[in-house]
Each structure stands twice: as C-alpha cells, then as structure tokens.
Amino acid sequence: MILDLIHPTEYQLHLFHEGNFFECYRLFGAHVLTIDEKTCTRFCVWAPNATKVSLASDVNNWNGSGYEFKKVNDEGVWMLIVEQDLTGCLYKYEIHTSTGEVLLKSDPYAFFSEERPKTASICYPLDGFQWNDQKWLQKKEKNKVYSSPTxxxxxxxxxxxxxxxxxxxxxxxxxxxxxxxxxxxxxxxxxxxxxxxxxxxxxxxxxxxxxxxxxxxxxxxxxxxxxxxxxxxxxxxxxxxxxxxxxxxxxxxxxxxxxxxxxxxxxxxxxxxxxxxxxxxxxxxxxxxxxxxxxxxxxxxxxxxxxxxxxxxxxxxxxxxxxxxxxxxxxxxxxxxxxxxxxxxxxxxxxxxxxxxxxxxxxxxxxxxxxxxxxxxxxxxxxxxxxxxxxxSNERSQFHDKVSFSLLYAFSENxxxxxxxxxxxxxxxxxxxxxxxxYWQKFAQLRLLLTYMFGHPGKKLLFMGFELGQFSExxxxxxxxxxxxxxEMHGKMNLFVKELIKVYKRNKPLYELDHLHEGFEWIDVNNRDQSIFSFVRKGEEGDPLVIVCNFTEKTYEDYKIGVPKEGTYREILNTDAVDFGGSGVINKKPLEAIDEEFHGREHHIMMRIPPFGVSILRPVKHRKERKGNGKEEVRSYAVSRRARK
Incomplete structure (x- = not known):
C-alpha cells in the first residue's frame, strides 16, 4: 500500500499510455506525501526521448546534480523522490536530449507557477480549502439545463x-x-x-x-x-x-x-x-x-x-x-x-x-x-x-434575409x-x-439589437462592457x-440591460423551448419594405409572447399585427421608453385583440411601433386564469409605469 502511494502502478502506467488515465494529475507533477509520519515530495514526468532528467530548484541552487530521476518504464515516465517537504519550492525539470541539448522545462502538471515573466513551477498542494457550495451542487443536479434561463x-x-x-x-x-x-x-x-x-x-x-x-x-x-x-x-x-x-x-x-x-x-x-x-x-x-x-x-x-x-x-x-x-x-x-x-x-x-x-x-x-x-x-x-x-437603415431592406436566415437552422443544434x-x-x-x-440612434439600435437577441431562440452570452454602452472597443x-x-445615456443603457434580463428570466416563453421548433413562430417575416419583424415565443404551457422589432427610424401609429389568440395584450417591455433613453413611443394602454383575420391569424391588434425599437407583448390573464393570490403576474417595465404617471 505504501508503495502504491509513492510509485506508479503498472495499471496507472498502462492507462496513461493507452490514453485512458483521466486522473494523471494524481501521479504526474509534484506531490507532497506523508507516509508513516515521514514526509517526502514525489516528482513524476513523461519525457519519452530524454536521456536524463534531473530536478533543478531553489533547494539545490538550480543544480540538478544528485537529483536525478529514475526511468520508470521504457515509454519514458521518470520519477524522483526527495525525502523532504518541498512545499513552496521553485523548480524546473532539467532534461537532457538525445542531441546533447539541456533544456529547463516547467512542469506540465504543476499546480502553480511563478508570476510572469518568471517561469519556474511551484510545489503547491491543493488540499486544505473548505468548500461551501453544497447547495449549489445539489441544485445543479436538479437543474434542467436546456429549459432554464441562461x-x-x-x-x-x-x-x-x-x-x-x-x-x-x-x-x-x-x-x-x-x-x-x-x-x-x-x-x-x-x-x-x-x-x-x-x-x-x-x-x-x-x-x-x-x-x-x-x-x-x-x-x-x-x-x-x-x-x-x-x-x-x-x-x-x-x-x-x-x-x-x-x-x-x-x-x-x-x-x-x-x-x-x-x-x-x-x-x-x-x-x-x-x-x-x-x-x-x-x-x-x-x-x-x-x-x-x-x-x-x-x-x-x-x-x-x-x-x-x-x-x-x-x-x-x-x-x-x-x-x-x-x-x-x-x-x-x-x-x-x-x-x-x-x-x-x-x-x-x-x-x-x-x-x-x-x-x-x-x-x-x-x-x-x-x-x-x-x-x-x-x-x-x-x-x-x-x-x-x-x-x-435605408439599406437594410436589401439584406432582410440576414435576420430571417438563422431561423432556418436555429433548432439543428443547441x-x-x-x-x-x-x-x-x-x-x-x-x-x-x-x-x-x-448619438441617439446608436443607443436606440443597441437596445434593439440586444432585445432581438433575447427574443431569438438560444441562450445568451455577452462580453463585459456592453452593459455600460462603451464607445471604445x-x-x-x-x-x-x-x-x-x-x-445620462450610459446610465440609462445600464438600467435597460438590467430590465431586459429581468423580463427574460421572468417569462418562460423566452427560454423554455429554446431548442425546439415549438417554441418559435413567425408572425410576419416578409415585411422587407419596412424592415419590421414580428414573431411569437412559446413556453411549455401558458400564454405566448408577441415580439415586434422595427429596424428603421420610422414610427408607426395603429400598426396592425396578427396575434395568436383573442383577448387583451399588455406591453411588458418597450426599448423606446424614456427611462431607457428612448423617445417614449410606447403602448401605455392594454391592446384589445380584434376579431378579424390578419397575418394568417384569426385575430389582430393595433399598436404603436417605436423607432429602432422592440415591443414585447403578453396576453392579460382573465380573473379565472390568475394563479396564487389572485393577482395577475404581470411585470410591466418599471420605466413605462413611471412614464404613465
């Protein structure tokens, strides 16, 4: 048993050379071991064509003489045991090649290294840290990766x-x-x-x-x-x-x-x-x-x-x-x-x-x-x-397919x-x-782009700084x-990002069926002249969301949009809200669906379309449909609520 702790087993070496030793870090590198109350440091490295390997460190004044490794097998695994606790020591491997070169190499399996520009490895045991993330690990085991907001x-x-x-x-x-x-x-x-x-x-x-x-x-x-x-x-x-x-x-x-x-x-x-x-x-x-x-x-x-x-x-x-x-x-x-x-x-x-x-x-x-x-x-x-x-914006009608094309393959992968x-x-x-x-149009279009991104099927990734509205790359x-x-405008952009993510996380249709055809449906994908796209996002159950995106600076009153069901619709996000830096072209009042076919649907609504803007609409639940304490779960964007007062 003691030998197993010090020397690699034949089985470990076999797995390593076979390509199936998936815990190499337990064998290779520098390990401080205590056996029978005696502490030693074991070094192990794979250098198949070396003629000699030594340890050069601050312990031996970077002179490998007397610290030569022993070749463990014909495939080039080398090992050295130093009967000291070398925690914290700086070291490299002095490797002699078949052509007579002597190379000083950092340890490929070192757990820590000197701060650049220095390059020595550091003997650093990783044990001793007390983790306190048990609840997270338990939650992760129950998590539904594909149907969760990300x-x-x-x-x-x-x-x-x-x-x-x-x-x-x-x-x-x-x-x-x-x-x-x-x-x-x-x-x-x-x-x-x-x-x-x-x-x-x-x-x-x-x-x-x-x-x-x-x-x-x-x-x-x-x-x-x-x-x-x-x-x-x-x-x-x-x-x-x-x-x-x-x-x-x-x-x-x-x-x-x-x-x-x-x-x-x-x-x-x-x-x-x-x-x-x-x-x-x-x-x-x-x-x-x-x-x-x-x-x-x-x-x-x-x-x-x-x-x-x-x-x-x-x-x-x-x-x-x-x-x-x-x-x-x-x-x-x-x-x-x-x-x-x-x-x-x-x-x-x-x-x-x-x-x-x-x-x-x-x-x-x-x-x-x-x-x-x-x-x-x-x-x-x-x-x-x-x-x-x-x-x-006057050119976008010529490139309409760049927006619609992704939905042809959006569900071919996750x-x-x-x-x-x-x-x-x-x-x-x-x-x-x-x-x-x-200046104003740049901010408006960034809000437009981000909201279209959050409405499009797929999880989201953004690089730091976008939320500040950085002008410089x-x-x-x-x-x-x-x-x-x-x-002001950068602060409003930051407020908008926070609100956008809140709306995304609170509305299951925006993420629950991200990878299934059933989660997305175009309302109108062919309005090339106005560069307006409208679509529906659906969850596993419950009401869908209607999303309308205007990629030009034009404003429209009483714009007709086909909707998936009858009833009343409420705007839960509008990128043109004043508190986000917009011009205030929002839909303050609930929108009643009209029993008349449009966009191939039995019902439609009449709504305002903001410049370079996106509106996200949700059906209003009737009293019998409300859950919990009887209150409708409606998250209207805070800025519009304040704007109405």
Whole structure:
C-alpha cells in the first residue's frame, strides 16, 4: 500500500499510455506525501526521448546534480523522490536530449507557477480549502439545463477593473466586486477567459504553458477556489474558457519538451499553427489524450467549474492549415471521447463548442453519431446580425434575409448566441459604435439589437462592457470605462440591460423551448419594405409572447399585427421608453385583440411601433386564469409605469 502511494502502478502506467488515465494529475507533477509520519515530495514526468532528467530548484541552487530521476518504464515516465517537504519550492525539470541539448522545462502538471515573466513551477498542494457550495451542487443536479434561463457574462479578469495603482485585482478582491455586480444585473453565469498559466498578457490566456497551473497574476489556486465558491453560494455558475487544440511555443513550456515533438504533431504542416504562432496538440497520441482529458477533470474536481467553452473547435475538427478541406479523424475521436468522459463524471456540466464550421451534430450525443457537446456558439447568427446592424437603415431592406436566415437552422443544434470579446477588439469597434447613425440612434439600435437577441431562440452570452454602452472597443490592458455610468445615456443603457434580463428570466416563453421548433413562430417575416419583424415565443404551457422589432427610424401609429389568440395584450417591455433613453413611443394602454383575420391569424391588434425599437407583448390573464393570490403576474417595465404617471 505504501508503495502504491509513492510509485506508479503498472495499471496507472498502462492507462496513461493507452490514453485512458483521466486522473494523471494524481501521479504526474509534484506531490507532497506523508507516509508513516515521514514526509517526502514525489516528482513524476513523461519525457519519452530524454536521456536524463534531473530536478533543478531553489533547494539545490538550480543544480540538478544528485537529483536525478529514475526511468520508470521504457515509454519514458521518470520519477524522483526527495525525502523532504518541498512545499513552496521553485523548480524546473532539467532534461537532457538525445542531441546533447539541456533544456529547463516547467512542469506540465504543476499546480502553480511563478508570476510572469518568471517561469519556474511551484510545489503547491491543493488540499486544505473548505468548500461551501453544497447547495449549489445539489441544485445543479436538479437543474434542467436546456429549459432554464441562461445569460452568460464573459469576463477577462485582468481588465474588468483594476486597483488605483493600475495593478490587477486578486481573485478574492474580484469576488467582492464582481459577484454583487453580476447579481445586480441578473446574469446567471460568468465565463472566464483562460486562467491557465501563460507568459504573455495580450494572449488573454489562449496561449498557455501550464494547463494545470492557475495563473499567478491574480493570486493562488486557493484564491480562485474562493472566487468560484462565492459565485456558487450566490447561485452564479462559472464557465472556464479552455484551449485543448494548441499551446504556446515558449522555451520553458510544452514545445519540444524533451527535444522531440512530445505534445505536438511531428509533421510541420500539421504541427504549426501559423495564424496564432502556436503548436497544435497531437491528438492522435494517447498520452496527449490522457493529459488533456485529465486536465478537464482536474478543473472540475479541484475548482468545481460548471462548464467549459472549448476554444477553436474548428481547429480540431479539420487539420490545421487545410482551410477546412481535410477532416482530422483524430480530432473528431478526441472530442467525442472528451465529452463522453466528462459527462460520466458530471452529467450536468456545460460543454460548449466555439465552432465556426457547419460540421453536423456538434450537440448531438456521441451514441447518435454526434460530437457530444451540449451547446454550440451560433457564429452564423452573430456574423449575420452584426453585418445587418452595421448597414444604414435605408439599406437594410436589401439584406432582410440576414435576420430571417438563422431561423432556418436555429433548432439543428443547441445554440448559444454570442457577442463575445472577439467581436469588440482589434479594430472591430464596440457593439455601440458598430451601430450607424447619430448619438441617439446608436443607443436606440443597441437596445434593439440586444432585445432581438433575447427574443431569438438560444441562450445568451455577452462580453463585459456592453452593459455600460462603451464607445471604445475592449482595451485589454486597461479597465472598463466605468466613468461612463456618470453620463445620462450610459446610465440609462445600464438600467435597460438590467430590465431586459429581468423580463427574460421572468417569462418562460423566452427560454423554455429554446431548442425546439415549438417554441418559435413567425408572425410576419416578409415585411422587407419596412424592415419590421414580428414573431411569437412559446413556453411549455401558458400564454405566448408577441415580439415586434422595427429596424428603421420610422414610427408607426395603429400598426396592425396578427396575434395568436383573442383577448387583451399588455406591453411588458418597450426599448423606446424614456427611462431607457428612448423617445417614449410606447403602448401605455392594454391592446384589445380584434376579431378579424390578419397575418394568417384569426385575430389582430393595433399598436404603436417605436423607432429602432422592440415591443414585447403578453396576453392579460382573465380573473379565472390568475394563479396564487389572485393577482395577475404581470411585470410591466418599471420605466413605462413611471412614464404613465
């Protein structure tokens, strides 16, 4: 039993080389072990083509002599046991190659690292943190993922907010600042850009060197655990951005780890990611599969993450540098295997594919031939809508199909609608600044775009800063433009975002049947001349919502809209309300359905249509239909209520 704790078992090694050891982090890396009241530190590394491996650390003045590893098997697993508690020590692996090079490498399985620009690994035991998120975990087990409201706040930790001296907030400081903010706005999840260790700030974490190492920029692993624990105690899910396709080529990292292509493809055309200057993981290699799938389970086990946004799935589905012409069967097999194993450990996890291809069945179960994700970013919808909105209102009639096209495939996958960081950086402008027209029209059209997004089938993801109405695009080395909240229109935009999310979460038709045809129905999709779209959203039961979107600056009185049932309709949200910065073209009074056919329906209403605006209408329940204490559950937007007084 003691030997089992120190030495790898034959079974562990077999599974690792077979590609099925999914808890590699328990064996590889640095582990402080206490056995028979004696403490030692075990180091274990895979370097199949090394001729010699030594430990270089601050304990031995970075001289590996006398700290040589023993080769455990012919496949290149090496191990060293130091009869000391080396908690906190800095270390690297001194790897001698077959060509005579001596490489100093960080530990691929290190749990912590020096703060950049330094690159040594740190021996850091992860035990000892007391989690208090049991209620969240129990709730998550009962959660209906697909029929729940989901609004994801995508964050870059380093540029959300900074201290007065310009330094980063720590994970613990972020917990105190971010959580109340997210709760106040109503977001259900936070998605964090990658927090693996990475050398270059402006890579935003997408070019990692330490996949098991929480970046030390913002604190320790226990500090990040605290942040996630606090999120869970406040009923906020945490999604990690994760990059299993490619990695950073810095000398201390995985690249040419033992002088040979250990983690990357051997063939240059497959190995080199010329777009990002990175190296592509060799997904055909079974040990790499063990490494990557173990990494996903590591974040789940030790950090209680609720999901992964898997970056650049297209770079895995197709061979790099092939322009989508060559399918990578190793990549396909890896994605299926990854999702199968992840769901065996936690069936409630969110596995989200950032995929721009038209590969079929990305969100279908693997036993039906799918890749096994449960969500996919709808990049087509995002590109079409931004392209449409950037057109002048007098041009939009020519591009009418850009709005309607997404509904032809909206239910072919389980989609998340993303306005992510990639759309508001590198000269692409902020969401607000993408909108054409004058100052007022920009704000009006951003409210229009956001409300159409929340009315469209699919869960929602938005990058930080949109809620402030930032004119400048994301500046990754500076904090958000918080001072904008002191200005009237930006404050009203922020109020609008809060109200929009409230309306979304309080009305089941907006989310309950997001992934089923039954949840959506066009009223009028053909009004190209006026650029007005109207549609119905339905829930599993109860009354539907009517949504009318006007993509021009024109105002209409007594506009005729066919409705799904007779009765009275009340406006529960109007983006043109004065308190949101609008012009006040709202429908103050209830709208009575007229018993006369229109839009192919037996009934219609006459309503006001605001400029660059959206109206969301809900049938008014009759007294016999009301629930609970007899009061009708009507959430009319607060600003309109105040405007009526």
């Amino acid at each position: 609004v994801i706040y995508e964050m870059h930790v380093g540029s959300w907010k900074k201290k007065e001296d310009g330094s980063f907030l720590t994970y613990r400081e972020l917990a105190d600042e971010v959580i109340p903010y997210v709760l106040d706005h109503g977001f259900t999840h936070i998605e964090l850009l990658p927090l693996v260790e990475h050398p270059l700030d402006i890579s935003w974490g997408y070019q990692g060197t330490g996949y098991f190492s929480v970046t030390s920029r913002y604190g320790t692993p226990h500090d990040l655990m605290y942040f996630i624990d606090q999120c869970h105690q406040n009923h906020i899910g945490v999604i990690m951005d994760w990059v299993p396709g490619h990695f950073c080529k810095d000398a201390h990292g995985l690249h040419r780890f033992d002088g040979s292509w250990v983690y990357e493809y051997e063939t240059e055309i497959d190995r080199e990611n010329y777009t990002w200057g990175t190296a592509n993981f060799d997904l055909s290699k079974t040990e790499v599969q063990s490494f990557l799938i173990s990494n996903a389970l590591f974040w789940m086990e030790y950090f209680h993450v609720d999901g992964f946004r898997v970056d650049a799935v297209s770079n895995i589905i197709y061979w790099p540098n092939s322009d989508g012409q060559r399918v990578n069967e190793f990549g396909i097999a890896f994605l299926k295997k990854l999702n199968q194993i992840v769901y065996q450990y936690d069936s409630n996890l969110l596995m989200i594919a950032e995929d721009s291809t038209d590969w079929p069945q990305v969100t279908s179960p693997t036993h039906y031939g799918g890749l096994g994700f449960n969500y996919k970013w709808n990049m087509g919808w995002m590109n079409d809508m931004l392209s449409y909105m950037e057109k002048g 989609y998340i609608l993303p306005f992510s960081h990639d759309e508001v950086v590198h000269g692409k402008k902020s969401l607000l600044d993408k909108m054409p027209g004058d 994301w500046k990754d080395e500076e904090e958000l433009d918080w001072h904008l909240l002191d200005y």
